[in-house]
Amino acid sequence: MKVSVDRSVCQNHGQCAIAAPEVFDIADDGELVYEPEPSDEFEADVEDAADVCPVQAILVGSAG
Numbered sequence: 710m711k712v713s714v715d716r717s718v719c720q721n722h723g724q725c726a727i728a729a730p731e732v733f734d735i736a737d738d739g740e741l742v743y744e745p746e747p748s749d750e751f752e753a754d755v756e757d758a759a760d761v762c763p764v765q766a767i768l769v770g771s772a773g
C-alpha cells in the first residue's frame with residue numbers, strides 16, 4: 710500500500726503516530742516522519758490514522 714501526507718496541511722499533531730506507530734512517528738525535531746510504502750498488514754492502522762488526522766492530511770492508496 711502507499712501512504713502520503715500533505716505536508717502543506719499537516720500540523721504535526723501526532724494523532725497518526727498514536728493510531729499507527731509502525732508507520733508514523735514524530736521525530737525528535739517535532740516533524741512527522743512516515744513510511745510511504747508500509748506493509749499491507751498495517752492497512753487497518755493506517756486507515757485509522759487517516760480517520761483521526763484532524764486536518765485529513767493522510768492519503769491512502771493501494772500499491773502498484
Ligand code: SF4
Pocket residue numbers: 714718719720721722723724725726733741761762763764765766767
Ligand atoms: S495526525 Fe495528521 S496533522 Fe497530525 S501529524 Fe499526522 S498527518 Fe500530520
